[in-house]
Amino acid sequence: MTAEKPVRRIVAIGSGKGGVGKSTLSANIAIALAQRGVKVGLVDADIYGPSQPLLMRAADVRATATDKKLNPVPTPYGVPMLSMGQMVDQGRAIAWRGPMVGGALGQLIDADWGDTELLILDLPPGTGDVQLSMISKHKPVGAVIVSTPQDLALIDATRAIDLFAQASVPLIGLVENMAGYICPHCGERSDPFGHGGAETAAASLGVPFLGRIPLDIAIRTASDAGTPPVAIGGPGSAAFRMIGDRIAAWLNR
Template identity: 45%
Template sequence: MGELGLGEQLSALRIPDLDATLGDVARVRVALSGGAAAVEALVGIPAGAVRPWAEDAIAAELARSGYRLGRLDIQQRIATHAVQPSLSPLPNIRNIIAVGSGKGGVGKSTTAVNLAVALAQDGARVGLLDADIYGPSVPMMLGLHGRPDSPDGKSIEPMRAHGVVAMSIGLLVDQDTPMIWRGPMATSALSQLLNDTRWGELDYLIVDLPPGTGDIQLTLAQKIPVAGAVIVTTPQDVATLDARKALKMFEKVEVPVLGLVENMAVHVCSQCGHAEHIFGDGGGQRMAVQYGVPLLGSLPLDVRVRELGDVGSPIVTSATETATVHSYKMTARRLAVQLSGRRQVASPLSVSLLS
């Protein structure tokens, strides 16, 4: 088999837990020298999603065709993806991803924080914007304290935690100060937080929206270039009913919905191991099928998610790879895969590593 055939063969390898092949997320090239193959992959998602699996899987596939793996080079090139037709992507932020929900109390902020940190752990440059002006919770969940710096009196340096740069109105006001603002003031604050923060170069900016479909969501859709949205829900019918409204809102403003995240899907008793669907069973999956969007993940109801979030240590930073940690990490990776398959403004995957 020649180099081209081997490249196609390797591209067909399926990545565990991601419902994607290597070729779905990477441009694969093979160069043969005797019985050895040099393999290079230009990956359009955070490379940490591929590296732990790739070497053994590629070596085993090559061995079936009579070659040994001489060299494996994996490089990451995350593209800028298309946004709403009336807007253009920001020059320093490749992809803005909105995380929304139809109602409060479904774990949207917890999900946004853990997705952002998980993407950073896989090697992406990630920012997190807390757009919940009235109820900012990101500073507590990331363990951020104090005030951000303003080097020139006009722009703001984001604060950093767990590999993510973050900005929130909660970092600029006292913790107990209520934001008693009408809609225009809140939406103006969101625009300022986005535009005045010195984000640097980012692959992803995760925006944690307030629940519902109000002024801030409309401002985001009309004025901020968004590459895609994620809807967080819980399984019960009343939550998915509201999540449907959020999904339809994004569709109307031409922001693609990358998928659903079903939170609190199942509780496993820490004492006896009994699994119970406290909030119902399968609501997220049924909604995903009905609207033709992927179910990115079903996250368990785990007390440690709350305990660690309260002390500023997102569950994905835990040293122990529990089922909950694994669920969050795989959800973040599936999100990256879904975005990578959408139309790109300029494709870095066209760059050849072998030239």
């Protein structure tokens, strides 16, 4: 008697614009959930600009396939992952049209994930072909939207929220990233991108606010080194874990 195939759920991490730290959040949330005992995998759905191989210290590992199914790549953090960055040479442009991108995304999601029960899907910015293909073919159980506190980012985040709402994908909540900077020399706090904008927007839209991540150069340097803060107990790890706990609570409700 064969074992039953696990019911695999997808949580999409999206944003209306680039540069808001969505990939960093996705990596840390995946690790935080794995530390809680969740069998989680990570899909880098940013076909044109994959960054998860670097964040998860798997940039030098190529993806393989068995019986026309991709095999997820192991990472040092207990989170298997797949990304186009593990199938093309680093720095090579992926000049594909929409149908090819949708097909590639399908292969990443339909890979041989084994007993993985949850996929964290790191989406590219915007509301285009990749998002539409993912929602129609691989409907997520929920979505998390990432924004910085500034008004311009919040306008685009609102569009991303509306996309998921139109597709009847529940909103798990909104995360405010780059929220406040503490000077490492004098300890003074400043808010170069504003403060509290995402929390205010979440309240006005009736969307749960999941938390905020500080603007900290140590988060950036750890991420660039392939050591996500949650994995090493680094800066911001408590904030990432709190958000991971709230996502887990939503999934277990």
